[in-house]
Amino acid sequence: MTAQSPDLLERIIGVPPNSPLSRLRALRPDIVRHTQGSHDVLLCPADPGGLPLQERALIAARVAEASGHVALTRHYRQLLAERGDPPQSRRLDAILQHADRVATAPRTAQPAHIEALRAVGLSARDIVALTQVVAFVSYQVRAAVGLALLAEGHAA
């Protein structure tokens, strides 16, 4: 059994420590550090403000799912299962509607959509955090796809 990397992307793809791909990533240490760092402050913040940890996990799972990334969807569903489903509410509906739009149709965004989030009680910080979670998972999905293809090349 190979040791598990503490890095989420490497765990998702199954990159063993000291493998050629792990060494390739190590050539870009700031990318490795701040990709994981972004994940940590968005999905596991010490102070989640008005966007609770359960909701963050649910948003991430939906974005991964909408992007068609099986392993990341499984990962965030697991995180959500550990944290529990957030209670249904008008507030949550508005959050998920926004998350889906940012993930799949960002060009259709309008100022009224921000107002809809304010109307259910989100602060400027919460709205930015929500949008950052969606934007981060959109990044993470594509980074994971590219890394997995390079890993396949090494295995071949």
Added chain:
Amino acid sequence: MKATRFTLEAVDWAPWLEPVNPETATPAQRAALEASPQANSAYFRTLANDVDSLAERSPLFHAVMYVPRGLRRAERELATVVTSIVNGCIYCSSVHARRFVELTKQPEIIRALYEEGLDTPLEPRLRAIVDYAAKLTREPAEVTAADLAPLRAVGMDDLEIHDLTNAVAMFANANRLMQTLGEPVLPDNAALRPDA
């Protein structure tokens, strides 16, 4: 006035929620803004509302776009322009198209992409970059090892492909923030705004 077309001209960006005021920013917000490409821009001041994510994102963005060796800077810029065209992000495409032109002196490549679309004839290396960037942006789950073959065929090594992937991924992120927290505006209008 809202900018509605891809352009090589400079475009401004107007937020839909209040940016952090530098005068009243917390020390952490000030530090995160200082570490961002433009501390005073409305965009980074908007992101500073959630300071911890900005503090991680700015060094990530910097590493993806500017870290030395690997994929040429101009080619990273091109990849981000393609991603921005596919997503419809007028602001990002303007900024990074101009960076590409500064580095290559080839505005005609950008004009062809804007006016004729991503299928416009290109030399093989640029063709391979454009195709990979567009597919990874549009349908990441459909990208397979076969999509790396054209990149390999023009001589790209693993590090260059890794850099290209990260540039595209970073703009999946940047475009979404830019497009959903504010809008691109034409500079004439921007000049009338007090914080332009």
